Amino acid sequence: MSESMKDFIREIPDFPKRGILFRDITPALLDPGAFAAMCDAIHAHCMGMAIDKVAAVESRGFIFASVLAYKMGIGFIPLRKPGKLPAKTIQEKYALEYGEAAIEMHLDAVSAGERILILDDLLATGGTAAAAARLIERQGGIVEELVFLIELTALNGRESLRNRRIFSLMAY
Amino acid sequence: MSESMKDFIREIPDFPKRGILFRDITPALLDPGAFAAMCDAIHAHCMGMAIDKVAAVESRGFIFASVLAYKMGIGFIPLRKPGKLPAKTIQEKYALEYGEAAIEMHLDAVSAGERILILDDLLATGGTAAAAARLIERQGGIVEELVFLIELTALNGRESLRNRRIFSLMAY
Numbered sequence: 001m002s003e004s005m006k007d008f009i010r011e012i013p014d015f016p017k018r019g020i021l022f023r024d025i026t027p028a029l030l031d032p033g034a035f036a037a038m039c040d041a042i043h044a045h046c047m048g049m050a051i052d053k054v055a056a057v058e059s060r061g062f063i064f065a066s067v068l069a070y071k072m073g074i075g076f077i078p079l080r081k082p083g084k085l086p087a088k089t090i091q092e093k094y095a096l097e098y099g100e101a102a103i104e105m106h107l108d109a110v111s112a113g114e115r116i117l118i119l120d121d122l123l124a125t126g127g128t129a130a131a132a133a134r135l136i137e138r139q140g141g142i143v144e145e146l147v148f149l150i151e152l153t154a155l156n157g158r159e160s161l162r163n164r165r166i167f168s169l170m171a172y
Numbered sequence: 173m174s175e176s177m178k179d180f181i182r183e184i185p186d187f188p189k190r191g192i193l194f195r196d197i198t199p200a201l202l203d204p205g206a207f208a209a210m211c212d213a214i215h216a217h218c219m220g221m222a223i224d225k226v227a228a229v230e231s232r233g234f235i236f237a238s239v240l241a242y243k244m245g246i247g248f249i250p251l252r253k254p255g256k257l258p259a260k261t262i263q264e265k266y267a268l269e270y271g272e273a274a275i276e277m278h279l280d281a282v283s284a285g286e287r288i289l290i291l292d293d294l295l296a297t298g299g300t301a302a303a304a305a306r307l308i309e310r311q312g313g314i315v316e317e318l319v320f321l322i323e324l325t326a327l328n329g330r331e332s333l334r335n336r337r338i339f340s341l342m343a344y
Contacts, residue, residue: 010259012258012259015258016255016258022258024258024259026250026257026258026259026278026281029241029247029248029249029250030225030247030248030249030280030281031247032241032245032246032247035241035242035247035248036242036245039242053202058231059230059231059234059252060234060250062231062232062234062235062238063234063238063248063250064238066234066235066236066238066239067238067239067242069201069204069207070207070208070211070239070242073204073208074204075201075202075203075204075207076201076202076207076235077201077202078198078201078232078235080231083188085198086184086187086188086194086196086198087182087184087196087198106198108202109198109202
């Protein structure tokens with residue numbers, strides 16, 4: 001199953017910069033069967049969980065998280081780049097190779113005790129995902145699990161997410 | 173129906189700048205019933221159409237378009253800000269109040285003769301949607317209809333989309 005899904009992930013050399021081999025999910029999005037298979041596999045993994053909401057990292061994470069939220073009948077929390085969310089937000093920074101970036105969440109997105117699944121397309125170094133988890137825990141939410149479409153194992157993202165439950169649909 | 177949907181759209185004054193009343197969809201995303209109702213209403217409107225793919229404008233457009241693509245069993249085309257799509261792209265510019273912006277589409281996203289639905293969360297002046305339509309038509313695609321969650325009628329977006337089929341779920 002996961003081998004055939006990988007047929008729809010395209011390799012783009014030197015993107016976004018020289019020396020990086022980018023895993024492009026857009027061929028999978030264009031193919032209805034591959035897209036449905038990936039959505040269904042994520043849903044099959046999550047359907048036994050008692051989760052209240054899925055938090056999605058902008059913007060490729062939105063694509064799979066919204067289908068999961070719809071299929072599970074749970075709420076959808078957008079985690080966005082600074083300045084994009086219009087109401088009161090909290091922010092968490094994370095390190096990039098050079099410099100840093102940040103993501104924001106609406107203050108009212110999570111209530112204390114809610115069980116939240118975090119979904120993003122890619123687990124690389126884990127910086128974004130760790131920041132997403134901190135946002136949810138600052139509001140009293142419980143991070144049930146982190147789910148990724150693709151995991152780049154060489155980058156040791158699981159290290160920075162130690163003690164958290166992690167699921168990735170495809171690993172490279 | 174559309175009145176009760178509007179209960180989940182929050183008004184944020186002076187966002188993103190002074191004098192603008194922003195229509196915030198995030199309360200609808202947090203509520204599973206409201207989110208499903210909106211997804212189902214868009215699907216109900218589109219389900220009779222012979223469309224091959226849905227093209228979604230980054231990034232709020234992704235949320236509703238991916239559920240529609242999944243439910244209809246069609247492909248999903250991400251239209252993104254410049255520099256985000258990794259393979260060969262084409263670009264269209266559009267005017268903003270001050271200056272201009274652009275969106276890009278992968279060259280291989282549309283084949284000649286394919287019927288494409290465009291989905292975005294908001295129809296304001298129509299500049300983004302018109303640029304999205306031009307991208308698809310440059311590749312020989314047929315823009316079947318433009319679908320929006322919210323239409324701000326005072327901004328006359330339909331003017332810049334003259335002769336195109338337009339559907340909006342909620343109008344203000």
